[in-house]
Amino acid sequence: MSKKTYIEDIERTLYDIKNVDKSVYKSQAGLTEEVVRDISKRKNDPDWMLDFRLKSLEVYESINIPNWGPDISRLNMDEIVTYVRPDAKMVGSWDEVPQDIRDTFDRLGIPAAEKQSLAGVGAQYDSEVVYHSVQKRLTEQGVIYTDMETAIKEHEDIVREHFMKLVPPKDHKFAALHGAVWSGGSFVYVPAGVNVKIPLQSYFRLNAAGAGQFEHTLIILEEGSSAHFIEGCSAPKYNVTNLHAGCVELFVGEGARLRYSTIENWSRNMMNLNTKRALVEKNGLIEWVSGSFGSAVSMLYPCSILHGEGARCEFTGVTFASKGQNLDTGASVIHVAPHTSANINTRTISKSGGAATYRSAVKVTKNAHHAKCSVNCESLMLDSESRSDTLPVMDIEVGDVDIGHEAKIGRISEDAIFYLMSRGIDEAEARAMIVRGFVEPIAKELPLEYAVEMNNLINIELEGAN
Amino acid sequence: MLEIKSLHAGVDGKEILHGINLTVNRGEVHVILGPNGSGKSTLMNLIMGHPKYEIQSGTIKFEGQELNLLAPFERARLGIFLSFQSPEEIPGITVENMLRAACQAVTGEKIKILPFRKKLQAVMQELKINPDSANRYMNVGFSGGEKKRNEILQLLMLNPKLAMLDETDSGLDVDAVQIVSNGVAKFHNKDNACLIITHNTQILKSLTVDKAHVLLNGQIVAEGGTELVDEVSQNGYSKFTY
Structure with missing residues (x-):
């Protein structure tokens, strides 16, 4: 037990x-x-x-x-x-x-x-x-x-x-x-x-x-x-x-x-x-x-208007919604010029009844041929009372473009927790490790002191009574 | 060391194991044989404490201590280890960081990064694991063979008292089985014990088997020594009934 x-x-x-x-x-x-x-x-x-x-x-x-x-x-x-x-x-x-x-x-x-x-x-x-x-x-x-x-x-x-x-x-x-x-x-x-x-x-x-x-x-x-x-x-x-x-x-x-x-x-x-x-x-x-x-x-939803040819946007986001929170976040990109590119990469976490929504809008206008846009959003729900939604909207007005979208919504895997626990790591730390691992691709983009602050916030959010 | 008595257990109210008795002493190597679906992995998961499985009756004791109410991490800290048949992928956590956290948890001591890294690299070299793997995320993108070798790496780093290996040799090429087998042989000594599930006697080559058990439909139907392993590898399970 x-x-x-x-x-x-x-x-x-x-x-x-x-x-x-x-x-x-x-x-x-x-x-x-x-x-x-x-x-x-x-x-x-x-x-x-x-x-x-x-x-x-x-x-x-x-x-x-x-x-x-x-x-x-x-x-x-x-x-x-x-x-x-x-x-x-x-x-x-x-x-x-x-x-x-x-x-x-x-x-x-x-x-x-x-x-x-x-x-x-x-x-x-x-x-x-x-x-x-x-x-x-x-x-x-x-x-x-x-x-x-x-x-x-x-x-x-x-x-x-x-x-x-x-x-x-x-x-x-x-x-x-x-x-x-x-x-x-x-x-x-x-x-x-x-x-x-x-x-x-x-x-x-x-x-x-x-x-x-x-x-x-x-x-x-x-x-x-x-x-x-x-x-x-x-x-x-x-x-x-x-x-x-x-x-x-x-x-x-x-x-x-x-x-x-x-x-x-x-x-x-x-x-x-x-x-x-x-x-x-x-x-x-x-x-x-x-x-x-x-x-x-x-x-x-920070918005990037890629107005000049070859303009680029890199968006990296993490959202953590806990009890009583409804966090609706994401990004928006408007490709106006040719050869513009955007890369959206987000992680959202919800726990204790929190609701986290990823919402994005990507628009590629007629002039923006050879635009490239890649969206990768992953969500992790830590328990069954929490909510996670993914609402990506894409509006592409030109043919010659390269658009990719990948969305994953998952629950924290009990088998992964068991695996870590079978190595001696207690349950609270096992959960924290999995969450830290989930946001790691984002954390490594942050300046060091902010990565530390984010890790502290995650640990505070996850702190258990045992 | 490990003492299982009249164990009835299963999952979702369905009984899978029907009265298992098994005793493993210090210094011994035990092999569990049996066709797919006979309950071998269930038994190991129960010993490790997987929350999905429940004990209906009977006891599992480790060094005299009843395990039933202990969480998996508490069992690990007592010295029980399971090498998984399909190890989990843990994105974002490197092999080195997870193993250091695990070693600290099991020993209860703070372990310094540099000496730990040195030891890890040495063991990785013995297992012919690419040293860069220490910085890869746990099992993420690993081939089947890499995952299994990574399990043996954890075994050698954590150095438990009881090592349970659930088909650690399956899906490996001949050389990889040899590496894994040597790793287990290196681990084994008179103070610890191994409990091994295998369909492939290769892994046993570097070990001396003390006892073999045949598990069929949740019951142990035959017990013996190395001769039982040979019998099964030649003739399969057709002669065993329950």
Whole structure:
């Protein structure tokens, strides 16, 4: 008779430590023109941005929430506080960051990582960025890495030319919401031919209960440049619903290479309705590495528009849905030009009644002859109460293409567990080993410290009582 | 060392073994013969503790300890090992990492990477296993022969007290059987024991068989020494009835 592994709800102490809410200003809950005007005024927006916000609000009011995907009816916008200004100004030295906020980022390992392995760091707390730095060597090469607010002031033309051009507010309801109330986020500009070899990282922490975070990330890589951007996010758990509706726009120039890595570990009261999109020019490359572990509901499908001939996309994703989570993730690729290629490789895991859906859309337009696209998605269910679905959609408008799709949905094999146990490995560790093995092809794509974090998250998720 | 008494057991409520008695002492080599479907693998899985199989009555004792309520990993830690007929593939976990985890689990001691790797490479060389296999995922993409040799590698690294080999020699070419046979011979000594299921007497060449048992429809119908192995390999099972 084998002992049953009892898997408890996870222990997320590290992420769950709440700070006292010391915000100096909060907008009133709900979304009205008055709230939007107030945010804009407090942020000293230029006039065009205020107009943009108001137009987005109109769009927001005119469209419905998506009629597909997970149930998001528990999200009541009238209860969400869209703007929370922390009691901190953006500074370039951790010593000047208020102690409680500094402690939070210390626990998350950001300042330590900055010393060891990052070329620049941005840290956002609730609605505003509280810390930003970039190595002088990069600044001297013309690299810009700063918060969006500073970018609007100092590089208004570039921002105006690109802001929400890839993800227009009318794209969907939460893109419109983002356009109306966005705050914070990072701006990266890499001039032609410059290679940023060490990663830049922005970390988004939402501390206030019942609040929304709407950071905007805009990255522009000019011809022949390269960079690696890492995005991290987390929040402590509250009994009320929090909302994350960020927006990421990536412009990858001719022959440029961008790697965009995310480990998302929102708390289980978060609705994560995030939109990410990349436009890739001739022979450019976008590499997405995406880990989704947290949130109550996620809808996240980073999109790559392969716009120039020979543009490429590599998408690597892992999603882990546990009790009470409905994580709907995947990717989308639009082949617009000839000889473009995409490779989508994902692993999803569900356990303790969690639901994980892989959803993808691949479109090959008439002009994109000789396009290549390969999709490989594998799902693992750790028990019989959990759910896993695979919904790949392909829309091919041209004949001369090479498209492959492979999907596997499986349960954890009891025979494999028995095999490991027959070698002396206990049941909980045997299960953890099989799960770690399942995501290994993804883990090896991650930067080391993120692979370690992902392994820790998996171990926390699987931790048994015996 | 191993003592099985009046064992009635099966799967999904269906009895497969009907009253097995079997005693294996330290230092002995036992062979279980029998046609396909006679219950040989079921017996080994029961000794190892596969959750699918259930004991209806009877006992299995190892060194005086009743095994019935022990999980497979606890049995492994007591010193029981099973070389599987069809070893499982474990994607993403390398042979070296799994074996180090297993050795640590069985010995209860932390094992350093470098000395472990050295020992592993030496044993792999004896079994004529390509040293690069240590970094391959456990059994993934291995040929039938590679999987079986990998089982013997685990046997030699874990060094249990009781080694059960379930058709470890089937599906192997002559040279590979020789390698496996030598590996088992290297493992065997006066302090441990082997329980071997085989249809092919080749694997026994490097060993001295102490006892052979013929299993037919879930019952042991004949017992003897090497002469029984010869009898079966020449004439099959037709003379045995139950």
